Each structure stands twice: as structure tokens, then as C-alpha cells.
Amino acid sequence: xxxxxxIVENQTRPEKIRCDACPVMCYIAEGRTGACDRYANDNGRIxxxxxxxxxxxxxxxxxxxxxxxxxxxxxxxxxxxxxxxTAVGAGTTYPDYxxxxxxxxxxxxxxxxxxxVSEAIFSYCGVKVKIDTDRHLGAEGAIVRAExxxxxxxxxxxxxxxxxxxxxxxxxxxxxxAEGRATCKAMMDxxxxxxxxxxxxxxxxxxxxxxxxxxxxxKEEVRMRVGCGSAxxxxxASQWKGLVDEVVIVDDHITxxxxxxxxxxxxxxxxxxxxxxxxxxxxxxxxxxxxxxLGWGGTNIExxxxxxGPxxxxxxAWPGLTLxxxxxxxxxxxxxxxxxxxxxxxxxxxxxxxxxVKLIEENCEPxxxxxxxxxxxxxxxxxxxxxxxxxxxxxxHDHATTITCGGxxxxxxxxxxxxxxxxxxxxxxxxxxxxxxPALVAPIEFTMRREEYQSLGGHTDAARSLADVLEKGGEYGxxxxxxxxxxR
Amino acid sequence: xxxxxxxxxxxxxxxHLHHGPIDLIxxxxxxxxxxAYRRAAARFETVLDELVSELTELxxxxxAGRRFRGAVxxxxxxxxxxxxxxxxxxxxAVAGAVADEILGAMLDGGEFSKAxxxxxxxxxxxxxxxxxxRAAVANDHPAGIAIDAGQPWRGVATSGWRGRSHSLGIADSxxxxxxxxxxxxxxxxxxxxxxxxxANPKIERLPACALSPDSDLGERLVTTGVAxxxxxxxxxxxxxxxxxADILVSKGLIGGAILILDGQLRMTQAGQxxxxxxxxxTHA
Numbered sequence: 154x155x156x157x158x159x160i161v162e163n164q165t166r167p168e169k170i171r172c173d174a175c176p177v178m179c180y181i182a183e184g185r186t187g188a189c190d191r192y193a194n195d196n197g198r199i200x201x202x203x204x205x206x207x208x209x210x211x212x213x214x215x216x217x218x219x220x221x222x223x224x225x226x227x228x229x230x231x232x233x234x235x236x237x238x239t240a241v242g243a244g245t246t247y248p249d250y251x252x253x254x255x256x257x258x259x260x261x262x263x264x265x266x267x268x269x270v271s272e273a274i275f276s277y278c279g280v281k282v283k284i285d286t287d288r289h290l291g292a293e294g295a296i297v298r299a300e301x302x303x304x305x306x307x308x309x310x311x312x313x314x315x316x317x318x319x320x321x322x323x324x325x326x327x328x329x330x331a332e333g334r335a336t337c338k339a340m341m342d343x344x345x346x347x348x349x350x351x352x353x354x355x356x357x358x359x360x361x362x363x364x365x366x367x368x369x370x371x372k373e374e375v376r377m378r379v380g381c382g383s384a385x386x387x388x389x390a391s392q393w394k395g396l397v398d399e400v401v402i403v404d405d406h407i408t409x410x411x412x413x414x415x416x417x418x419x420x421x422x423x424x425x426x427x428x429x430x431x432x433x434x435x436x437x438x439x440x441x442x443x444x445x446x447l448g449w450g451g452t453n454i455e456x457x458x459x460x461x462g463p464x465x466x467x468x469x470a471w472p473g474l475t476l477x478x479x480x481x482x483x484x485x486x487x488x489x490x491x492x493x494x495x496x497x498x499x500x501x502x503x504x505x506x507x508x509x510v511k512l513i514e515e516n517c518e519p520x521x522x523x524x525x526x527x528x529x530x531x532x533x534x535x536x537x538x539x540x541x542x543x544x545x546x547x548x549x550h551d552h553a554t555t556i557t558c559g560g561x562x563x564x565x566x567x568x569x570x571x572x573x574x575x576x577x578x579x580x581x582x583x584x585x586x587x588x589x590x591p592a593l594v595a596p597i598e599f600t601m602r603r604e605e606y607q608s609l610g611g612h613t614d615a616a617r618s619l620a621d622v623l624e625k626g627g628e629y630g631x632x633x634x635x636x637x638x639x640x641r
Numbered sequence: 642x643x644x645x646x647x648x649x650x651x652x653x654x655x656x657h658l659h660h661g662p663i664d665l666i667x668x669x670x671x672x673x674x675x676x677a678y679r680r681a682a683a684r685f686e687t688v689l690d691e692l693v694s695e696l697t698e699l700x701x702x703x704x705a706g707r708r709f710r711g712a713v714x715x716x717x718x719x720x721x722x723x724x725x726x727x728x729x730x731x732x733x734a735v736a737g738a739v740a741d742e743i744l745g746a747m748l749d750g751g752e753f754s755k756a757x758x759x760x761x762x763x764x765x766x767x768x769x770x771x772x773x774x775r776a777a778v779a780n781d782h783p784a785g786i787a788i789d790a791g792q793p794w795r796g797v798a799t800s801g802w803r804g805r806s807h808s809l810g811i812a813d814s815x816x817x818x819x820x821x822x823x824x825x826x827x828x829x830x831x832x833x834x835x836x837x838x839x840a841n842p843k844i845e846r847l848p849a850c851a852l853s854p855d856s857d858l859g860e861r862l863v864t865t866g867v868a869x870x871x872x873x874x875x876x877x878x879x880x881x882x883x884x885x886a887d888i889l890v891s892k893g894l895i896g897g898a899i900l901i902l903d904g905q906l907r908m909t910q911a912g913q914x915x916x917x918x919x920x921x922x923t924h925a
Contacts, residue, residue: 174642174643176689177661189661331870
């Protein structure tokens with residue numbers, strides 16, 4: 154062999170580095186593993202990928218993956234508060250899941266051994282996505298697709314956010330192979346905080362990435378609305394009094410009109426003869442002024458005047474009346490003055506009104522995508538923890554056992570089974586893997602007191618001290634990696 | 642540097658041998674198991690070093706005239722010889738050859754009714770009269786393999802692009818039954834390479850050396866992604882592999898093969914008695 158890359162290229166970061174963990178001495182390319190799938194090149198350093206991850210809360214946010222070989226260990230004993238042994242890496246390897254050593258050792262009923270490329274683990278899981286936008290992304294119940302395959306649906310919207318429910322056993326294994334693969338890939342990428350393009354039938358295409366603003370039909374969403382149109386009137390009516398004669402807040406849900414709205418009435422706002430083309434709910438509050446869309450305030454409106462009918466002089470309209478129309482995010486606004494024929498004419502926004510528009514904008518929180526992993530740990534997984542699985546379920550529901558997912562706190566759904574939800578932003582990077590069943594591989598940890606574990610019928614003879622795990626590693630290796638506790 | 646290690650699995654029946662990229666699970670039945678495991682571990686101790694000493698040559702295109710010092714390397718060379726007119730390197734048989742070698746060492750000096758050495762899914766086994774070995778093909782299309790002592794096959798191997806080594810083809814898995822694990826390994830690699838749709842844009846490929854700088858496949862394009870295929874494409878790709886597999890059967894090089902791609906499954910004519918697809922082998 155010629156001169157090793159690490160000598161030739163030591164001035165710059167080498168693209169490949171040589172691993173000296175075993176006699177093969179693989180050259181490993183950036184982001185890849187060696188022939189063993191146990192050691193990887195992470196940013197120019199050789200790191201151990203399996204079988205256990207130690208989550209060290211002391212390591213700074215976003216801290217690099219720390220190689221934690223026994224030989225390099227400084228011998229400091231960890232405080233229980235600072236370190237959690239997580240399941241990340243216990244059954245997956247970085248960057249890909251190729252767990253041959255684990256699988257071949259798995260005993261399968263009725264077989265002497267397993268011949269394998271890769272293999273199956275969990276199918277019962279899904280991802281809930283909250284997309285902070287008032288834009289209409291698709292109708293409730295519309296199919297959500299990734300790579301053209303159905304991976305979930307649009308569910309009931311929440312305040313200022315559109316909600317998607319993705320994955321689940323029917324998409325993973327109930328449909329075609331292509332559907333299952335696309336579902337699995339979309340879920341894994343979402344859980345690993347990567348961007349995923351989702352298209353909604355008869356709706357928009359959204360690029361979703363946990364912790365990042367959604368990109369709707371190519372346009373990055375910036376802010377959530379401050380409230381519905383009616384709420385915006387309620388919040389800001391007094392600030393407009395005396396500066397403008399009429400304010401219309403354009404919103405897909407409830408468009409607000411200050412002169413008619415209760416919040417305007419109580420401060421003595423006079424009538425203006427305005428006419429809104431929509432279904433009136435209560436005074437100054439209108440539903441369905443337009444179709445949902447990507448225009449003003451989550452409607453399909455590009456020209457806000459299209460929602461106004463003729464101005465009525467008998468009901469108070471007069472030439473020279475000033476009108477502010479603004480969306481619920483303050484992103485769109487126009488200022489008009491009625492001419493002699495009571496036709497609104499566009500004018501520049503007066504300096505006196507600019508602060509109020511800015512205030513709406515300022516009160517809008519940044520739009521984000523939130524991704525919650527949801528999974529059921531009710532089945533055979535429990536028998537890895539205890540010989541009497543239902544006791545574990547009860548212990549979890551009694552809060553005697555806590556569940557974490559890659560060290561992140563998990564919400565446990567009430568009711569039967571152990572169904573959890575966790576914010577993927579709290580989990581370490583690359584915590585989720587997959588198998589081609591297809592199914593997602595997610596880390597899960599059960600934490601309880603030793604006495605509780607004994608009373609559950611746990612495998613107490615297999616319980617080991619943290620120091621022992623740190624020193625000797627897991628069943629299949631002698632090392633582990635430590636990653637920083639994720640904080641937003 | 643890490644040394645070879647041997648440990649009993651928690652079930653107390655099987656032994657795990659590990660060194661670098663090699664993980665073996667071994668088990669014997671009906672004999673002095675302790676002594677057998679000692680022999681296997683003793684032989685295993687130097688296997689990786691022997692391979693590494695000839696690694697550069699082992700990664701080169703097959704050449705019938707080449708002689709190797711190591712016993713495992715010689716098994717690799719022998720296993721790939723029938724394929725040497727095409728592109729193949731001895732590394733195509735490395736996993737199977739290691740399994741064959743350890744099985745041989747383990748059995749040498751004792752009587753056993755049945756034994757196997759499983760090297761990451763590529764397995765060598767021993768059977769005596771009345772014994773049957775059963776393997777589960779771990780895939781999204783569960784299948785089983787059953788071989789009894791009366792048949793001449795003593796090796797099973799599986800290959801596919803999602804596995805630990807790179808493939809030129811797109812098969813999810815190709816499992817092959819052959820006289821020994823090394824031959825099964827080489828044949829599975831070659832058949833899996835043929836399960837392909839050349840020039841189809843749905844298949845993403847990268848030069849092997851970009852993924853693993855010292856890959857024996859060099860600049861050859863290996864599969865890194867397969868977009869959703871339609872039924873016709875799946876059938877075409879599987880037929881490409883199956884035609885080749887049937888030739889290998891007719892030449893007596895393998896006992897049979899089972900090919901799986903995107904939920905479709907094919908098996909060689911001769912393999913019908915070896916494979917079965919009933920029954921779920923996995924559960925959630």
C-alpha cells in the first residue's frame with residue numbers, strides 16, 4: 154500500500170482515515186463505517202458506534218460525539234444525575250442499521266439459525282407533525298404523501314397550526330412494499346431531524362424538518378399568526394382608535410372588522426358602512442370570506458378588496474374614509490382612502506399606522522415544525538425488561554418506572570399498553586434507525602429503583618452497575634459513545 | 642489493537658466469536674461441546690491475521706494461477722474459481738470460507754450429530770443421518786430453508802444490497818444453498834449482482850471506493866438506493882437473477898436459490914424442496 158492518507162493529508166482534514174481498532178485497518182470515508190460496522194469516521198475522527206450510548210448531561214449542547222474507549226476513559230465515576238445509559242446504539246449502528254451480530258444471535262422459534270441481510274423490529278409507531286402556519290395545506294383527512302406514496306393524513310388543525318399524522322402499522326406493513334418503505338424513510342428522517350418533503354393530495358407540498366420553519370410550496374413560513382382576525386381586533390383596537398377610520402383583519406378562520414366588533418363598540422368606534430362578503434358569525438366577525446389558500450391570512454386572497462362589497466353612505470361611509478387591511482401575521486397590509494365615489498384607492502401606509510402593523514408582526518411567534526415520535530411498547534419488548542410484562546405496564550402507569558427515549562422525557566398515554574410520545578428535538582442525533590421490514594428502530598429506556606425492578610420480576614441477575622457498564626460495555630462490545638444531552 | 646474474543650451467549654448453548662469485522666455464532670449438538678468450542682476458539686484466534694496478511698491479493702480479480710498461504714484464503718480461491726471468467730474477487734467468499742474453516746476445526750476430534758457456524762448469516766453446518774438443519778431467511782418476505790443429512794448441501798449464504806457488503810444488484814436478498822458456505826457465499830454474491838435493471842434511473846449507484854476506500858470492488862458502481870419499482874420492473878430484475886441461478890444449479894455449483902425483491906419471491910426449480918415460505922418467522 155502507498156503512504157497512508159492520514160500522513161499525506163495531515164494538513165487538511167482527511168476525507169478518509171484509517172481505523173486501527175483491528176488488524177484489517179480499514180480506510181473509512183467521512184460519515185461511513187468500517188467493514189465491522191462498529192467504528193465510523195465522524196468528522197475526521199474514528200468513533201465507536203455501538204452498543205451503548207452514554208448520555209452525559211454535562212457535555213455541552215450539540216457537543217460532538219465523544220469517543221469513549223476504555224483506554225481513554227479518565228476513570229471519573231459519573232453521578233447518576235449526570236449520566237443516563239440510553240438505548241441509542243444498543244440495537245442500531247451509525248450511520249446505518251446493519252445489526253448482523255445481533256440478528257444472527259437471535260433465536261428464532263423453529264429455526265437453528267437466521268440467514269440475513271437485515272431484519273425486523275417494530276412496526277407499531279408513528280409520527281405526529283405540528284406545522285405552525287395558518288395557510289391551508291390540505292383538507293382534513295387528505296392523504297399525505299412522501300415519494301408519491303401515502304404515508305399518513307391531515308388531521309384536525311390546532312391553534313395556528315396544521316397537524317399531520319404519519320406512519321402507523323397500516324402504512325408501514327399494510328400497504329404495498331413501496332408504501333411501507335416510503336413511510337419508514339419519511340418517519341426515520343423526520344425523527345432524525347432531517348428535512349422531508351411531504352405532498353398533500355389536493356393541497357400543498359411542505360418541507361418539514363423538526364425545529365425548523367416549514368417551507369410551503371417553496372416559500373419558507375416565517376411567523377405564526379398573532380391570533381384569529383377577531384382576536385387581533387380585540388388586542389389592538391384601542392391602538393388604532395383615532396389613527397384610522399376602519400380596520401379589517403383578513404383571516405381564513407375569522408375575519409375581524411373593528412367598527413362592528415365588540416372590542417370597537419366598547420371604545421365608541423363609529424359605523425363606517427363597510428360590507429364584508431362573508432358569512433357573519435357575530436358582529437364584526439366573519440367566516441369564509443374566501444377559500445383557504447396561500448394568500449392573505451391563510452386565504453387564497455391576493456387582492457384584499459375582493460372581500461369587500463360596496464361602501465354604503467347611508468350606513469356611515471364617506472369620501473376620505475381611511476381603511477387599514479392587514480393579515481393576522483402583519484406580513485400583508487394595505488392602506489386605502491375612499492374617493493368621491495366611495496371606491497377605495499390604495500395609498501402608502503402612514504407612519505402613524507406602521508407601528509401597529511409592526512406590533513402584530515412582533516407578536517407572532519416564529520413558525521416551526523414540531524415532530525413527535527409516538528410508539529407503543531406494549532408487546533414482546535417488555536419481556537426484555539421483565540418476566541411478567543404486564544407488571545411493567547402497571548409500574549409505568551403508577552409512575553414507579555419512567556420511560557425515556559434516547560434520554561428524552563416521554564409522555565405516556567393513559568389507558569392500556571405503554572404508548573409514548575417524545576419530542577425528537579430532545580433526542581440525540583441519529584437516534585432512530587430502521588429495518589427493511591419496514592419498521593422504525595427507536596431507543597427506549599425504562600428507569601426504576603432496584604426494589605421496583607425486583608418486584609416486577611425483572612432480570613435482576615443481569616443488572617449491572619453503571620461503572621461496570623462504562624468499563625466493560627454491553628454484551629457485544631467493550632465500548633460506547635457519549636453524546637450531549639440535547640437542549641433546545 | 643483488539644484481539645479475537647470468545648464468549649458464551651446468555652442462553653448458555655451458543656458461543657460468540659468476535660474479531661474485527663467477523664462475528665460468528667456457533668453451536669454443536671450431541672457431543673463434547675466444551676472441547677468443540679475450545680477447538681473453534683483456538684482456530685479462530687489467528688484467522689483474521691492470516692486473512693489480513695494476504696488482503697491486498699484477496700481483493701484483486703480472481704486469477705486461477707494464484708496460490709494463497711492461508712487455509713481460509715485457499716478456501717476462498719477455490720469457492721470463486723468457477724466464476725473467475727466474470728468479475729469476482731476472493732473476498733466474495735470470505736464470510737462463508739471463515740465459517741467452513743471454523744466448522745472444520747470444531748468437528749476435528751469429536752463426534753457430533755449436528756453443528757453449525759453462522760458468520761453474519763453465511764453458515765456452514767454438519768449433519769448426520771436423521772438430522773435436519775433449518776434456517777430462517779430474515780426478510781420482509783419470511784422464508785425458511787430445511788436441509789436434511791441425505792442432501793449434499795452443507796452451506797447457506799445470503800446476499801443483498803442492503804447488507805454489510807456492497808452489491809452491484811438490487812436484490813433485497815438472495816439466499817443460496819451449496820456444498821459449503823464459501824461456495825454459497827460466492828454464488829449468492831454473483832446472483833444478487835444479476836438481480837438488476839441496468840441503466841434504470843430508479844436505481845442510485847455510487848463507486849464502491851467512494852463508500853469504502855479500500856473496497857475490492859474499486860470504482861465499480863454499487864447500489865445505494867432503489868426508488869419504488871413497478872411490478873414489471875421487479876419481475877424483470879428477478880428473472881435476470883433467476884436465469885443465472887438456474888444455470889448455476891444445472892452446472893451443479895449450487896443446490897438452489899431463493900431470490901426476494903420488493904415483496905416478490907422466486908426460487909430455482911431445483912430449490913423447491915429446500916425452501917418453504919409458509920409461516921411468519923418474525924413478530925413485533
